Amino acid sequence: MPYRKLLTRPVLSWCLVALAARMPVAMAPLALVFLVRERPGGYTTGALLAAVYVVGEILGAPLLGTRLRPDRARPQLAAGLAVGAASFTGLWLAHSAPPAVLGALAFLAGAAPSAAPGGLRAVLTGMVPPGQVTPAMSLESVLTSGLWAAAPALTTGLALGAAPYAPMLLAAALMAAGCAGLWALPAGWPAEREPAGRGGGASGGVLSVLVRAWPVYVLGAASLAMLALAELILPALLEQRHIGIGWAGLLLAGFSLGSAAGAFLYGLRSWPGRPARQCLVMLPAVCGCGVLVAVAPWTWAIGAVLVVAGALQAAIGLARNLQLRAVVPAGALAAAYSVNYAAVGAGYAASGALAGGLLRVVAPSTAILAGVALTLVLSAVGLAGERRMSAARVSGTAVVAGGARPEGAAVDGGRDAERGL
Numbered sequence: 001m002p003y004r005k006l007l008t009r010p011v012l013s014w015c016l017v018a019l020a021a022r023m024p025v026a027m028a029p030l031a032l033v034f035l036v037r038e039r040p041g042g043y044t045t046g047a048l049l050a051a052v053y054v055v056g057e058i059l060g061a062p063l064l065g066t067r068l069r070p071d072r073a074r075p076q077l078a079a080g081l082a083v084g085a086a087s088f089t090g091l092w093l094a095h096s097a098p099p100a101v102l103g104a105l106a107f108l109a110g111a112a113p114s115a116a117p118g119g120l121r122a123v124l125t126g127m128v129p130p131g132q133v134t135p136a137m138s139l140e141s142v143l144t145s146g147l148w149a150a151a152p153a154l155t156t157g158l159a160l161g162a163a164p165y166a167p168m169l170l171a172a173a174l175m176a177a178g179c180a181g182l183w184a185l186p187a188g189w190p191a192e193r194e195p196a197g198r199g200g201g202a203s204g205g206v207l208s209v210l211v212r213a214w215p216v217y218v219l220g221a222a223s224l225a226m227l228a229l230a231e232l233i234l235p236a237l238l239e240q241r242h243i244g245i246g247w248a249g250l251l252l253a254g255f256s257l258g259s260a261a262g263a264f265l266y267g268l269r270s271w272p273g274r275p276a277r278q279c280l281v282m283l284p285a286v287c288g289c290g291v292l293v294a295v296a297p298w299t300w301a302i303g304a305v306l307v308v309a310g311a312l313q314a315a316i317g318l319a320r321n322l323q324l325r326a327v328v329p330a331g332a333l334a335a336a337y338s339v340n341y342a343a344v345g346a347g348y349a350a351s352g353a354l355a356g357g358l359l360r361v362v363a364p365s366t367a368i369l370a371g372v373a374l375t376l377v378l379s380a381v382g383l384a385g386e387r388r389m390s391a392a393r394v395s396g397t398a399v400v401a402g403g404a405r406p407e408g409a410a411v412d413g414g415r416d417a418e419r420g421l
Contacts, residue, residue: 013184021116021178024171026151028053031167034159045099049106056110058345064115065338073188077119081179084113088172095165118337126189138267141314142260149256209332215385216323220340221347222378223316228352236364243299254303258310266315275319276386283379286312290372294365
């Protein structure tokens with residue numbers, strides 16, 4: 001089994017650091033709601049604070065991620081996590097402050113550590129042999145799915161059982177621990193693991209390389225739309241179907257478990273086709289799951305479809321990250337992951353905002369179908385752009401030792417773990 005080779009002290013240390021750094025991110029939106037819910041208009045204020053936090057992530061990830069450098073990643077990541085820990089501490093200490101103060105702290109808590117997911121992923125893939133990159137990324141996805149499944153229950157238990165601001169204290173402590181744990185990991189990652197001609201070179205600079213990979217980001221925005229629809233519209237859909245709203249938590253837990261299972265299975269073996277082609281197959285399948293959720297009349301059917309949708313979405317996320325590795329030089333990978341992180345958040349927000357706005361004028365099932373339509377449009381745009389990007393790589397030339405050859409050959413020759421995908 002490929003995962004056995006990952007059971008090493010460095011990888012396990014990475015898992016602990018990633019858990020400490022990412023659990024606060026999973027807890028934050030709900031924790032912000034609980035922080036102010038006992039105030040007049042608390043739920044509205046909490047939703048606004050959660051939105052401000054997400055906006056901080058979306059803006060901070062590309063801004064800070066593009067500044068990450070392989071040779072000095074550790075101090076950069078540590079500074080972001082330290083500011084994030086300080087911001088969560090401020091939310092804990094100033095829990096009774098005016099909403100404007102809490103909003104500023106929430107924005108900083110979202111923005112400052114937003115480059116950490118991409119940076120930590122680059123550290124992980126730099127730690128393992130090339131042939132273990134896909135299982136390593138699958139392991140990361142399983143870990144992330146587990147965190148997002150556990151975070152709501154942990155946040156709710158602390159807020160109701162201890163104090164409304166208790167989740168902020170835990171988030172601050174975990175993020176500080178993640179900051180300290182960075183010194184148990186490599187200081188950075190190899191900047192030139194791939195051939196010099198791969199997917200854009202150093203000549204264009206990091207920014208131009210990231211811009212050329214825009215189709216992958218559009219696919220990232222499309223891939224998370226199903227999660228937005230499930231989380232934000234599911235309670236209203238259950239009421240429309242005359243199903244107890246208490247089922248929403250269990251159904252969403254099934255979605256998270258499906259994501260973990262899908263990530264695990266994706267890393268077990270090599271799958272036919274390149275990552276872009278895998279997305280071409282799985283994105284319409286996820287949209288089909290959205291349609292089935294909208295029309296299914298039974299609780300068990302909705303739950304089964306959500307499990308399948310979670311598994312497919314996790315596999316799409318992994319294929320998308322592998323596609324980034326195929327088109328972005330190693331030195332710019334952390335920046336590319338961070339930009340993709342922001343694109344995914346933007347896709348979640350756009351789909352959720354569309355469906356949420358439509359709920360005022362149409363039935364929940366119709367709102368879900370509108371969100372599915374948006375996903376299909378984003379998928380078509382991303383896949384068309386990816387085809388043009390692939391054609392440009394194949395038709396271009398890269399200067400290598402001994403002369404020039406098609407740049408596509410350099411891409412294929414440097415794929416290693418992605419070979420055969």
